[in-house]
Amino acid sequence: MFSHSPGPIGIFDSGYGGLTILHGIRQRLPEYDYMYLGDNARAPYGSRSFEVVYQFTRQAVLKLFDMGCQLVILGCNTASAKALRSIQQRDLPEWDPDRRVLGIIRPTAEVIGNLTTSRHVGLLATPGTILSGSYELEIAKLFPDIRLSGVGCPLWASIVEAGEADSPGADYFVKKRIDMLLRKDPDIDAIILGCTHYPLLMNSIVTHVPPGVRIIPQGEYVANSLRSYLDRHKSLESMLTRGGGCQYLTTESEEKFSETARIFLHEQVNVKHVDLG
Template identity: 70%
Template sequence: MQTGFSSLAGPIGIFDSGYGGLTVFDKIRELMPRYDYIYLGDNARAPYGPRSFEVVYRFTRQAVVKLFEEGCQLVILACNTASAKALRSIQQLDLPQWDPKRRVLGVIRPTVELMDSMSKSKHVGIVGTSGTISSCSYQLELAKMF
């Protein structure tokens, strides 16, 4: 894979713990229609929200491995809980060993960036699973922006 998303070899993988990530998938496909996609929803083990960091990390890691095995060079975690509880560990611990050219991205940072552009008052509300909220991931990202 060369640098830059315009030269991605293989489909873009999108993962969620269930069906909710289909809204993310639809928007990504609308913005980038020339790519192929693989959507993986872990409906059998949903919801991820009340599960521990370790369990969410293990389940998310398994999904990322599966999508990489299917040829994805980029995987987007369309699940807030997976983004909050597993993304950093996968990026820092796993990707350097697997293939440093591959990427795994989450939805929290882009969501916060969108909040910044949409909120004139800089007051926002966040609704999420107990796992997402207790991780403080949104609060940490919001603190960087505001």
């Protein structure tokens, strides 16, 4: 069904936030080739049902496999929460049992035990990720003593994509949700940014978080987890090309993607339009 030649690492997101994951991975593993796919035409996924997110994510993974990727990272918390398990258990055995699809929730859960002293952790994420309970499940498996409190931030991703991350309006909404989270549990000493857009709000976030509370963006931890995964899975690692290049694909207009990607990457990118439906 698919080519068995070595190929790039695929990174998928419903929008642009996965570019923060791509950036973190490329900083840590610059030698590999990458292919980034943004389903920007159908973003955001945060408010969509489990079934719709699964179908959309499945189409994106198939596209990346079809374009030569042997490994795909779901650089999207909503897709990781709502689609990853189904794709791993239902689809991969049928498509190609040698290929892999990995998410970004598990790598964050794996390190959280080392990043909190009080064992009270906060989560800021899209309403869909909060409702999925995925972070609670993963963290409870590894660290049952940790208490996780989550707050949905419905507007944050849209604010970032509109280029308004440093505006007074953004600051108002950031403060509102952080205050809500700390009212839920004043003993929180670490906050997971459970949406890949949120690192771009960091200037505002650090202003409203009390001293001593650690902010945890995901890029660095996902990258470290991927390095460890490839070290343990040498046969998969041997199927990855090493040229240090990156291709960008979008389901939206190429011009719009290039313009918005600059907010995340601070560089001009060449992008190609693809259809998933």
